[in-house]
Amino acid sequence: MKILELLVEYRYYYIEGIKITIMLSFFSLIIGTTLGGILSLLRLSKFKPLKAVSTAYIELIRGTPMMVQIALVFFGSYALLDLDLDRFIAALIAVSLNSAAYVAEIIRSGIQSVDKGQWEASRSLGLSSSQTMRHVILPQAVKNILPALGNEFVTLIKETAVASTIGVLDLMHASKIVQSSSYTAFDPLVIVAALYFVITFSLSKLVGLLERRLSHSD
Amino acid sequence: MIRIENLNKYFGDKHVLKNINLQIKEGEVLALIGPSGSGKSTLIRCIDYLEEPDSGDIYVDGQNIVKAGKEIDKIRQNIGMVFQHFNLFPHKTVLENITLAPVLTGRMTQKEAEEKAIELLKTMDLLDKKDAYPASLSGGQKQRIAIARSLAMEPKIMLFDEATSALDPEMVGEVLKVMQDLAKSGMTMIVVTHEMAFAKEVADRVVFMADGEIVEENTAVELFENPKHPRTIEFLSKVL
Numbered sequence: 001m002k003i004l005e006l007l008v009e010y011r012y013y014y015i016e017g018i019k020i021t022i023m024l025s026f027f028s029l030i031i032g033t034t035l036g037g038i039l040s041l042l043r044l045s046k047f048k049p050l051k052a053v054s055t056a057y058i059e060l061i062r063g064t065p066m067m068v069q070i071a072l073v074f075f076g077s078y079a080l081l082d083l084d085l086d087r088f089i090a091a092l093i094a095v096s097l098n099s100a101a102y103v104a105e106i107i108r109s110g111i112q113s114v115d116k117g118q119w120e121a122s123r124s125l126g127l128s129s130s131q132t133m134r135h136v137i138l139p140q141a142v143k144n145i146l147p148a149l150g151n152e153f154v155t156l157i158k159e160t161a162v163a164s165t166i167g168v169l170d171l172m173h174a175s176k177i178v179q180s181s182s183y184t185a186f187d188p189l190v191i192v193a194a195l196y197f198v199i200t201f202s203l204s205k206l207v208g209l210l211e212r213r214l215s216h217s218d
Numbered sequence: 219m220i221r222i223e224n225l226n227k228y229f230g231d232k233h234v235l236k237n238i239n240l241q242i243k244e245g246e247v248l249a250l251i252g253p254s255g256s257g258k259s260t261l262i263r264c265i266d267y268l269e270e271p272d273s274g275d276i277y278v279d280g281q282n283i284v285k286a287g288k289e290i291d292k293i294r295q296n297i298g299m300v301f302q303h304f305n306l307f308p309h310k311t312v313l314e315n316i317t318l319a320p321v322l323t324g325r326m327t328q329k330e331a332e333e334k335a336i337e338l339l340k341t342m343d344l345l346d347k348k349d350a351y352p353a354s355l356s357g358g359q360k361q362r363i364a365i366a367r368s369l370a371m372e373p374k375i376m377l378f379d380e381a382t383s384a385l386d387p388e389m390v391g392e393v394l395k396v397m398q399d400l401a402k403s404g405m406t407m408i409v410v411t412h413e414m415a416f417a418k419e420v421a422d423r424v425v426f427m428a429d430g431e432i433v434e435e436n437t438a439v440e441l442f443e444n445p446k447h448p449r450t451i452e453f454l455s456k457v458l
Contacts, residue, residue: 121305121364124266125319125371126295135318139309217309217351 003187010178017174018195024091024170025157025199031096032156033149036103043108054104061101067162070094074166091163091170099156106152110145111137143214150207154200161196171195219244219375219406220265225274227260234260236430238274242408244374247401249421249438250410253453257430258410262377265408266299279374295323298368302380304360306352312339312363313348316370325371338366342396358389362396369400376400378409414457418442426450 007014042054061069074090077083085093114137122132142149164172175192179185220242227235234257242248250258263269265276267283267290276283283293307315316338317331326334339345342362352360361381368376378397382390394416401407401420411417417424418438425435426447434447442458445451 115305117301117303117305118307120268121299121301121307122319123291124268124294124297124299125368126291126293126323127319128291131322135322136307140307143309218353 002184003191006178006182006184006187007191010174010182013174013177014171014191014195016169017171018199020088020169020173021157021160021171021196022199024088024095024160024163024168025153027092028095028099028160029153029156031092032099033103035096035100037107039100039104040107040111043104044111058101058104061098062105066094066098066159067165069098070162070166073097087163087166087168090166091160091168095156095160095163098159099152102152102155103149106145106148107141109148110141113144114140146207146211146214150204150211153203153207157200157203158196219246219279220408221275221277222261222265223275223277225261225264225276226272227257227264227269228272234430235264235271238432240425240432240435242375242406244406245404246423247405247407247409247421249417249424250408250427251412251414251417251424251453252427252433256427258427259379261427262379262408262410265375266294266297266377268299291323295319295325295371296374298365298371298373298376300361300365300368300376300378300381302384304352304357304364304384306360306364306367308352311349311351312344312355315352315363316367319367320370323371331370334370335366338369341399342366356389357385358392361385361389361393365393365396365400375406375408378407378411380410380412382411382413412457414442414454426453428453 039054039058042050043058045051070091073094074085074087077085077090118136118140119132122136123129127135160170161172163170164176167173171192175188178188178191182188222238222240225235225238226233238261250262252258260269264271265278265283267286271284274284278293278297281289281293283290286293307318310318313332313335316335317328320326320331320334321328336345336348339348342365344359344362344366347355347359347363352363355363381397382393385393390413394413397407397409397416398420409417409421421438423435424438424441426433426441426449428449434441434445434450441450442454445454
């Protein structure tokens, strides 16, 4: 079996690649979700300039390819700011900024999906707007958006493969190395596809588990 | 206890509250009646500042809520509001629904709030539902929990915005019973309602509204037995 032989022979590259891909995905997911949360609140704010800035940001990010964004961060930081950014850091920034825009839209729709009566009931009891957001609106919003959020996380993991274009040593990069060192084009692609699938499928299952945990009140 | 002066409210071009003046004394039960779209719900929502008046003043316990700014949260803690659609928090159990506000506002410790909640649930005959989620309750049960949730804050005033309108007919009675007991206990109440029998029996005073104006106000007996304004007569002839 050629595939198994490749997998064993080049295991070191694959393991390192998986580590980088998982690290890049994990940190981007944390940073992206945090930024996305803030962006969604800005977008829902009554203060027009803040709303405009976040809307413009979201539209810009969603309207340009991730591959271009990653190159812009990596080469732009050098050309414009004279910074010699580590490749991994550049990819982390680009993927986080990208995912923030998508997450912001998901969270915004989640907040808006919560019935306005919930807001009124909470405020009428004397809770402040931040207490209402935290204890009443967000817990319900999170439950509503979990499937969409899980989908976005899966997309994020797959999109990190673009980081290989600026030379980050991720799983995709490992696959390219295996292709050129073993002089085989096809089999390493099957391997890398399977490995990405294992990672994303595990995450989907994890999100599904969380969904079931949160559905106890239905 | 509540004084409303020259209150005006617009929704876009529509003038929904036209120069409303109204006073409610402590311990008084006031029923607001009138046809749909007459502005009675908007009026009661203004008192809890869920609608922002365009002009006029509303004094609750001496404080002008229109100019309260951040203080509004504190004022609202003394005003209970019961909604047509209950608006229970679906992600929290019955007990958590009731204890959330007293604890978060610092009125009670978790333990005190739970004791209060259990006491309220006992009077509502719903103690066995304390760990249930709202989705598993009937409409009448939900509304009684919603009333308990408001009462847990020990408010000075209770506002009821068509509290029985969304209920199946056989559940209206159990909610009205709770409201009646509350009225007997001396609570200051404003009740927007379509239940004329209830208004007649429980309210000290009845206000009839139409087209954003107070058309007539009188004691319950007088207004129902001896209405003076033609619009009141017309309305009552349709609903009684």
